[in-house]
Amino acid sequence: MLQIIFTIEDGKANKTFNQEKDANSSIALAASSPEQQASTNQPKASLTSDKAAVPTANPVPSSPEQQVSTNQPETSQTPDKAEVPTANPVPPVPREEILRSVPAAGKRVALTFDDGPSSRYTLEYLRVLREHQVPATFFLIGSKIESNPVLASAIAGDGHEIGNHTYSHPNLKQQNETVIKEQISRTSDLITRWTSQKEITLFRPPGGNYGPGLIKVASEMNLRVVMWRIDPRDWEKNKTASEIIAIVKKNLEPGAIILLHEGKPQTLAALPILITDLRNDGWDFVTVSQLIGETNESI
Numbered sequence: 522m523l524q525i526i527f528t529i530e531d532g533k534a535n536k537t538f539n540q541e542k543d544a545n546s547s548i549a550l551a552a553s554s555p556e557q558q559a560s561t562n563q564p565k566a567s568l569t570s571d572k573a574a575v576p577t578a579n580p581v582p583s584s585p586e587q588q589v590s591t592n593q594p595e596t597s598q599t600p601d602k603a604e605v606p607t608a609n610p611v612p613p614v615p616r617e618e619i620l621r622s623v624p625a626a627g628k629r630v631a632l633t634f635d636d637g638p639s640s641r642y643t644l645e646y647l648r649v650l651r652e653h654q655v656p657a658t659f660f661l662i663g664s665k666i667e668s669n670p671v672l673a674s675a676i677a678g679d680g681h682e683i684g685n686h687t688y689s690h691p692n693l694k695q696q697n698e699t700v701i702k703e704q705i706s707r708t709s710d711l712i713t714r715w716t717s718q719k720e721i722t723l724f725r726p727p728g729g730n731y732g733p734g735l736i737k738v739a740s741e742m743n744l745r746v747v748m749w750r751i752d753p754r755d756w757e758k759n760k761t762a763s764e765i766i767a768i769v770k771k772n773l774e775p776g777a778i779i780l781l782h783e784g785k786p787q788t789l790a791a792l793p794i795l796i797t798d799l800r801n802d803g804w805d806f807v808t809v810s811q812l813i814g815e816t817n818e819s820i
């Protein structure tokens with residue numbers, strides 16, 4: 522945690538942190554040492570302690586699946602890599618293509634979480650992803666980064682990718698290009714200011730609503746527009762964890778981008794089971810940039 526705090530306050534500390542990450546692995550999560558885990562576990566206590574109203578009880582039911590899954594985080598990586606040989610990389614995906622899935626990625630999928638950071642749930646999501654060594658992509662809202670800059674920093678600090686999801690979550694179909702540009706640039710500025718990720722290449726329009734204006738602006742700003750292939754509508758009020766899991770599994774296809782949301786207890790409850798089930802079926806998890814065979818050097 523200290524490293525994350527330094528990231529915000531001290532540019533030199535930030536550099537040190539990144540070097541540590543780089544030295545470990547291209548996927549920081551997969552290579553996180555016991556020391557790293559210990560240090561990233563600490564912020565949970567300090568961050569939740571200043572939110573007295575937040576229950577510290579683990580909302581994720583402690584299931585046998587969960588216990589099994591925490592015992593086998595590394596095993597899934599090797600066999601999957603064999604099925605997706607690195608000698609056969611994903612063909613370049615044109616930047617102007619609206620991304621929904623990347624079939625050439627094989628048995629890889631990208632978990633994406635929209636609408637955070639969430640003061641109540643982000644750290645819990647991060648804990649589950651860390652325990653299962655799953656990299657994900659978070660599409661953050663600028664105004665929520667302003668409210669929770671430490672959480673935005675924690676997301677990047679755990680090696681996840683951050684995408685831009687506008688500043689105030691408007692329907693971009695109803696906005697002109699000037700407003701769209703401002704929504705995007707203001708949020709990208711916040712991401713680079715508060716997190717260790719210095720390059721933002723991914724953008725997701727709120728509600729998936731976009732028109733020609735956004736396509737033009739995204740092209741000018743060199744951003745990829747990222748939609749999704751699988752949407753279990755996890756944000757719905759009465760949606761259960763088992764329904765979310767069933768919808769995702771039913772619609773799985775190679776290279777699918779899966780849309781989930783932050784701040785949803787049912788999504789959080791579904792996450793460890795979903796991860797374990799998919800891994801048992803031979804699926805691997807990557808960030809959106811990894812899915813298209815690119816690496817964001819600043820992650």
Ligand SMILES: [Zn+2]
Nearest residue numbers: 635636727728
């Ligand atoms: Zn959204």
